Amino acid sequence: MNIMTFNTNEELDQIAAGIFASLIQTKPSAVLGLATGSTPIGIYQELIRLNQKGYVSFKNVRTYNLDEYVGLPEGHKETYRAFMDNQLFNHVDIDKANTHVPNGMADDLEAACKEYDEALAKESIDLQILGIGHNGHIAFNEPNSQLHAGTHIVTLKEDTRQANARFFNSIDEVPTHAVTMGIGSILKAKMIMLVVRGKEKAEIVHRALTGPVTTEVPASLLQTHPNVVVLLDKEASTKFHG
Template structure:
């Protein structure tokens, strides 16, 4: 792993954005794996800035998002489809048909998961952006005795729903299920960027990067990947001895 502890959130955002947009600059038809949550917002802002200032086109690129809530329509203000439109897609020239998220409204979640996995197999991800949950989840792959390798539907743990409740009117409004890429799907990306900020993530950062590889900390499986770039702010990296 290439682990970098950075002095500011702006620096983290800029470096992560450079990796992602740089992939498109080098190869216009690059496939980007994207994430949601609070951490990527600044990264996407920097990507939009670079897209405009350097005239980098996304017309030939493709994106795949990690996950989507079950039961939220794409136009729901808290769906990840809406999030991506707000923070990135409406500001760049990526064709709508090139932007992929799981369909949380699918009549058959099982068939939707199989369909998403087939698309990932046809267009492998070049560079995947990840955040890190307080319990070690990546995507919505929650800790447990076992993990699913492929895209699948998952029951969200209470701590995950608690963490996401700030985006909703109340915790009762937070969906209980989601569709997520599996850990196996994530690990197929050629390069992975793990971006983490905040003192409240310091313990799980240390466990994920240097603890035992275990399904009880899904992010620990990133230790098995050959090209992981870890970008931390000072607070998230404060318990590491580098």
């Protein structure tokens, strides 16, 4: 596991985007695992810049997102599909048909989960970007006595809903359920990039990467993966320095 610390978010974003760009330059048909939330926004902005300058093309890239809320209608500004369109896809030369986000509005959510897993089974994600939740969740795989390997429906923990409430008018509008890629699918990625920002994440990322491997801290399972790069801003890295 390679852990890097950055003094500025700009440096972190440039290095992270550079890792993505190098992959795509050497493998134009790369398969990317993507994430939402505030953590990757600067990285996506840097990728847009590199694309618009002609340094990297997304024409043959395929993407799979980690998760989606259940029950938010298509076009709702807080769906993760809308997030990806607004933060990345609408600004680069990607074929939208090659971008995949779980279906949180399916009539049969179980069938939709199975369909997403079947699509993932035919692919091999080259690079998966992850953030980490305050309780150690990755994607929406919440702490539990056991974790799902495949795509599944999850009831969101109250602290996760509270953390996401800033994107909605009130906590009442935050969905109670989500569809999420499972831990097994995430760990199948050839390379995983964990990005963590902010002092409020310092304790949990240190626990996840140096503590026992346990389903009660889902991100700790990253310790079992052979190719993980961790990018920390200065504040998130404080527990790693004594």
